[in-house]
Amino acid sequence: MDQISVTRPRAEVLVNDFVRSVYNWMAIGLALTGVVALYVANSPTLIRLFLGNPILLLVLILGELGLVFSISGMINRMSATTATSLFILYSALNGITLSSIFLIYTRTSIVSTFFVCAATFVACSIYGWTTKRDLTSFGGFLVMGLIGIIIASLVNMFVRSSGLGMLITYIGVFVFLGLTAYDTQRLKEMALTQPAGLDAGVVRKGAILGALSLYLDFINLFLLLLRLFGQSRE
Numbered sequence: 001m002d003q004i005s006v007t008r009p010r011a012e013v014l015v016n017d018f019v020r021s022v023y024n025w026m027a028i029g030l031a032l033t034g035v036v037a038l039y040v041a042n043s044p045t046l047i048r049l050f051l052g053n054p055i056l057l058l059v060l061i062l063g064e065l066g067l068v069f070s071i072s073g074m075i076n077r078m079s080a081t082t083a084t085s086l087f088i089l090y091s092a093l094n095g096i097t098l099s100s101i102f103l104i105y106t107r108t109s110i111v112s113t114f115f116v117c118a119a120t121f122v123a124c125s126i127y128g129w130t131t132k133r134d135l136t137s138f139g140g141f142l143v144m145g146l147i148g149i150i151i152a153s154l155v156n157m158f159v160r161s162s163g164l165g166m167l168i169t170y171i172g173v174f175v176f177l178g179l180t181a182y183d184t185q186r187l188k189e190m191a192l193t194q195p196a197g198l199d200a201g202v203v204r205k206g207a208i209l210g211a212l213s214l215y216l217d218f219i220n221l222f223l224l225l226l227r228l229f230g231q232s233r234e
Helices: 002-041 044-051 054-077 080-098 107-130 136-159 162-192 200-229
Strands: none
Touching: 002 044, 002 080, 002 162, 002 200, 044 054, 044 080, 054 080, 054 200, 080 200, 107 162, 107 200, 136 162, 162 200
């Protein structure tokens, strides 16, 4: 009994520390993205440099995609410091490309949408953490839906259908709500199966990978909600 009473609190501490680390890094990434986006949006010189140059903007977007794939696919082969640095770099670059929202939408609607997104994200995370239902098969369906959204978005770049665009937005909201719950459950499983005495660097890399997943869910959900509720500056 004494051994059990000691082991359980120890396991709970490890899980809580890991989860806290994931959400801390996610919050750091979101804060950095917001600060960079606001700074660029308030600088006419930086706006012309980054948003007024289609080639440079494309390079930034491709660079962001490269960073996401690098962190997700090669995190086991890099150090914890490298993984953390790449996540911070990605958050900053994403802030540059997202600075355009301050030129399209009013700041009041951006702030209000952010809080709506945050409340919705928290609710989905709580569901993913507390539900007894296995979301694994549901996650596969969501990934297929995400691929469908990407293909439909590419098609709509040429068709330019407002109806299709709105349909993509609504479906996208439900997909990322589901992905938030699914990724949270995966995070919970990762935390619970984490062996005691695991190297701190490995734990940090797991936290960075979890933070990246939730960061992407939050950002995409925010952008989709902004399309629905954002008020144009025009």
